[in-house]
Amino acid sequence: MSAIIEFKNVSKHFGQLKVLDKVDLDINRGEVVVLIGPSGSGKSTLLRCINGLEMITSGDLLVDGMSVKGGNKTLREIRQEAGMVFQQFNLFPQMTALENVAFGQRHVRKMGRKAADNSAQELLEKVGLGDKSKHYPHELSGGQQQRVAIARALAIKPKVMLFDEPTSALDPELKQEVLNVMQKLAEEQMTMVVVTHEMSFAKQVGTRLIFMEHGKIAVDANPVDVIDNPPNDRMKDFLRHV
Amino acid sequence: MNIDWSIVIGFLPALLNGAKITLYITVTGLIGGIALGAVIGLMRAYGGYILNTLAFIYVEIIRGTPIVVQVMFLYFALPVLVDIRIDPMTTAILAIVINAGAYVAEIVRGAVLSISKGLTEAGRAIGLPRWKVVVYIVGPLAFRRLIPPLGNQCIVSLKDTSLFIVIGVGELTRTGQEIMAANFRAVEIWTAVAVFYLIMTGTLSLLLRIIEKRMRIL
Numbered sequence: 001m002s003a004i005i006e007f008k009n010v011s012k013h014f015g016q017l018k019v020l021d022k023v024d025l026d027i028n029r030g031e032v033v034v035l036i037g038p039s040g041s042g043k044s045t046l047l048r049c050i051n052g053l054e055m056i057t058s059g060d061l062l063v064d065g066m067s068v069k070g071g072n073k074t075l076r077e078i079r080q081e082a083g084m085v086f087q088q089f090n091l092f093p094q095m096t097a098l099e100n101v102a103f104g105q106r107h108v109r110k111m112g113r114k115a116a117d118n119s120a121q122e123l124l125e126k127v128g129l130g131d132k133s134k135h136y137p138h139e140l141s142g143g144q145q146q147r148v149a150i151a152r153a154l155a156i157k158p159k160v161m162l163f164d165e166p167t168s169a170l171d172p173e174l175k176q177e178v179l180n181v182m183q184k185l186a187e188e189q190m191t192m193v194v195v196t197h198e199m200s201f202a203k204q205v206g207t208r209l210i211f212m213e214h215g216k217i218a219v220d221a222n223p224v225d226v227i228d229n230p231p232n233d234r235m236k237d238f239l240r241h242v
Numbered sequence: 243m244n245i246d247w248s249i250v251i252g253f254l255p256a257l258l259n260g261a262k263i264t265l266y267i268t269v270t271g272l273i274g275g276i277a278l279g280a281v282i283g284l285m286r287a288y289g290g291y292i293l294n295t296l297a298f299i300y301v302e303i304i305r306g307t308p309i310v311v312q313v314m315f316l317y318f319a320l321p322v323l324v325d326i327r328i329d330p331m332t333t334a335i336l337a338i339v340i341n342a343g344a345y346v347a348e349i350v351r352g353a354v355l356s357i358s359k360g361l362t363e364a365g366r367a368i369g370l371p372r373w374k375v376v377v378y379i380v381g382p383l384a385f386r387r388l389i390p391p392l393g394n395q396c397i398v399s400l401k402d403t404s405l406f407i408v409i410g411v412g413e414l415t416r417t418g419q420e421i422m423a424a425n426f427r428a429v430e431i432w433t434a435v436a437v438f439y440l441i442m443t444g445t446l447s448l449l450l451r452i453i454e455k456r457m458r459i460l
Contacts, residue, residue, distance in 0.1 A: 051367055053363055053366065053367065072371075076369045076370075076371060077369070079366065079367055079368065079369035080368075080369040083367070083368070084364075084367040086360060086363070086364060086367075088358075088360050090358070090360040090361055090363065090364035091364075092361065092364070092365075092379055093361075093383065094382050094383060103368075103378070104368040104369070104370075107370060107374055107378065108368055108369045108370060149364075152364075152368065153367075153368070155368075156368050156369060
């Protein structure tokens with residue numbers, strides 16, 4: 001297995017604040033990496049550095065061999081390799097579900113309208129929303145919106161999917177429909193990096209669990225091994241609270 | 243006190259002509275002002291340090307001075323300073339462009355910045371170049387929020403044209419004053435002038451309400 005994401009001594013500062021501290025991390029194709037940690041530990045920042053929504057301060061970060069420091073054009077290529085799903089869904093409110101999904105294909109992948117609409121419809125069916133294609137985001141529940149957002153990210157045919165707390169803004173009964181879609185993706189061998197507090201998802205779907213603390217990777221292990229048996233007190237304490 | 247409304251009828255053509263000039267200055271001035279304001283507003287929202295500062299200085303100077311002073315400056319001071327002479331009509335239009343431009347810039351900036359940062363990130367995250375994010379995602383959303391304050395500015399600018407009486411442009415207020423000077427029918431003439439303004443601003447308000455109704459704020 002070869003690494004598709006390579007953090008090489010990556011640091012990230014916001015002014016004086018050090019958010020990522022000399023992180024080294026290789027993520028291989030097909031892995032489902034679950035990132036956990038207390039708030040402010042740098043897990044979201046680590047994720048957002050991968051597609052360049054945050055620029056790294058030092059070190060290097062390669063995605064499919066391309067450096068995030070390679071300039072705007074390279075960055076756009078990286079973003080086409082790494083789809084992102086946000087906590088707040090961020091669907092384009094002036095577009096229907098279908099238009100949201102087709103938009104990236106038409107404007108980024110330069111697909112024709114017809115082909116883009118067809119493949120968008122397929123993707124909506126894949127996330128179980130084939131009948132909602134003409135609905136606007138405000139007409140959908142949070143769980144449905146998040147599934148559309150996943151379809152939108154998948155539409156640009158990424159090699160990696162980045163999830164930034166995808167179920168944190170959802171009511172408990174809506175979380176599961178999103179987690180099910182994510183599980184299906186993992187079963188299709190999609191490489192995934194997931195920031196989440198859903199420990200059952202981490203155990204069932206995750207192939208690797210990373211516990212972050214103070215901008216460093218504190219624990220990097222198999223989820224099943226460490227969730228029930230945390231290797232240190234900080235993680236034990238953290239897991240007691242989620 | 244003898245008030246005779248029938249005398250207004252005789253002056254209707256003159257007043258109508260004044261209203262036409264008012265409308266002409268307003269419409270041409272606002273087309274320019276909205277275009278200028280859009281550019282300046284985007285400079286404020288997206289420009290780097292230099293563009294942003296330049297735009298900021300422009301907005302502060304214009305918002306900080308009365309429009310009468312601005313039009314006087316254009317008409318009387320500019321010829322002295324740089325030897326450019328412009329006729330009253332052009333001066334009037336230019337004054338609306340420059341003045342409305344500053345206010346529209348702030349309206350545009352506010353509308354653009356009110357669109358959630360998450361939507362911009364979502365656009366960038368699917369690999370869109372920055373300009374496409376502005377044109378396809380932020381733009382259409384900001385436009386909807388722009389309509390109410392923009393309509394307000396249109397009404398203000400229409401009424402501001404009455405101040406061009408100071409440089410002798412024959413718009414509605416000036417026409418009213420000229421008629422008044424000849425027959426001293428203050429009540430009838432100024433009422434008629436006010437009604438003309440109300441018809442124009444009323445139509446604008448109505449138009450805006452229709453546009454707003456057809457466009458959901460998202």
